[in-house]
Amino acid sequence: MAPVVVELMTTTARDLQLADDTAAAAHQQARVHQVGEDDEEGIKLAMAAAPAAEAFAVQEPPADEEALAERQAEVARLLAGFRRHLEDRSAHHLGYPYNLDFDFASLAPFLQGLCINNLGDPFVESNYGVHSRPLEVAVLDWFARLWDLGPGDYWGYVTSCGTEGNLHGLLVGREVFPDGVMYASADSHYSVFRAARMYRVRCVKVGTLVSGEMDCDDFEAKLMHNTNSPAIVNVNIGTTVKGAIDDLDKIISTLQKCGFHDRFYIHCDGALAGLIIPFLKQAPRVTFRKPGIGSVSVSGHKFLGCPVPCGVVITRREHAAVLSTDVDYISSRDATITGSRNGHAPLFLWCALNAKGRRGIRDDVHRCLRNARFLARRLRDAGVSAARLNPLSITVVLERPRDEAFVRKWQLSCQGGVAHVVVMPNVGVDKIASFVEDLAAKRRIWYPHGEGLRVGPCVAKDIGQENCLCSGLHNVSDRS
Helix, strand or coil: CCCCCCCCCCCCHHHHHHHHHHHHHHHHHHHHHHHCCCCHHHHHHHHHCCCCHHHHCCCCCCCCHHHHHHHHHHHHHHHHHHHHHHHHHHHCCCCCCCCCCCCCHHHHHHHCCCCCECCCCCCCCCCCCCCCHHHHHHHHHHHHHHCCCCCCCEEEEEECCHHHHHHHHHHHHHHHCCCCEEEEECCCCHHHHHHHHHCCCCEEEECECCCCCECHHHHHHHHCCCCCCCEEEEEEECCCCCCCECCHHHHHHHHHHCCCCCCEEEEEECCCHHHCHHHCCCCCCCCCCCCCEEEEEEECCCCCCCCCCCEEEEEEHHHHCCCCEEEHHHCEEECCCCCCCECHHHHHHHHHHHHHHHHHHHHHHHHHHHHHHHHHHHHHHCCCCEECCCCCCCEEEEECCCCHHHHHHHCCEEECCEEEEECCCCCCHHHHHHHHHHHHHHHHHHCCCCCCCCCCCCCHHHHCHHHCCCCCHHHHHHHC
């Protein structure tokens, strides 16, 4: 489904089409000149690159009417060309966990002439009247019920992204236990370690298993070095690179075993999988009924799908009090990170939840898991080292392609020797087949003497020996 497009009001549809075609031709001609007429792959790479910032330098509107009209036409051409660039990039989008399958045409009237700002606390009316608090509270109620908190037992708000959810959840943890030590696995999102620096909290990095999950043996050993300090623990519900889901129950039992009992606070970073595992019967439960769970955050623009970055953070009502302050200027209370907050984001989330419902999200989850299994199988059939390292994950980890042009073309997220594909609801079997065929063709160029042999880099340390198809010693027994 196509996203909402707000047309330029100063041009006609015919002008836009002409501007679109003109900008595309100029863009193509400039790129060909830059990389050389015979360099077809270079042209494709250049087209994938964002247009130079210099082309969009802000200029004062001319005073002369004729010059002003020319400038307005030029702006229209620039925007039309940039839209084409974004559409191309959206068509080759595999490495980042954004669901592009959405349609918010019904919200077009809210995008003109309305500055919707949900200032401060979602539950306390401000003296600013252009807000979407009723819809925001409805969205928060939905997520609180998902994680087993009733309307009177939780506090939360719609955030700008998953990072803000982590910053808020871990700040609450720091306020609950000012002398606490933060623990996070090495595979945690970088925002977790940023939070520790911002809040000047000592952070202990815990080792991980090959799957990317927190190594609870290492966690236990590090807890025992800090038994006098409360623990503030970040638990990953889907890590950034491998899609790993930390074992929440084992983490809680480890804390209790080490004598922490009521001296720990857990923040669950569910940016991606926070909206996946609640809809899988075999998945562990993320619920506030478990001891020590202080906050849960999730991104709205990831699995659910929104045209702007956004998210939700939910915490226990009693914890929110440690941050909340009265603000005379807005005639409200505020315990948020940013104060001013995007009032359009709750509209997108509210519409998405009403359009899909639990049944629709569950269907998306199961389809994505099927497609992720399909991708992993197709990659391995093509001789590519690849695996889903967690049976509940829609992330497929594979050997890092040798050519950075290929990485940029498909917008793969890479770390060290591996890349990954996140199979979102907008990633169907046709796009998967196209990607695998493209990668297989490139590998025949990268490894010209690999016909019938195991080729490619060794990624055994990243995804396990059983998933690595290289010609290394760990695969000698397979060839004997």
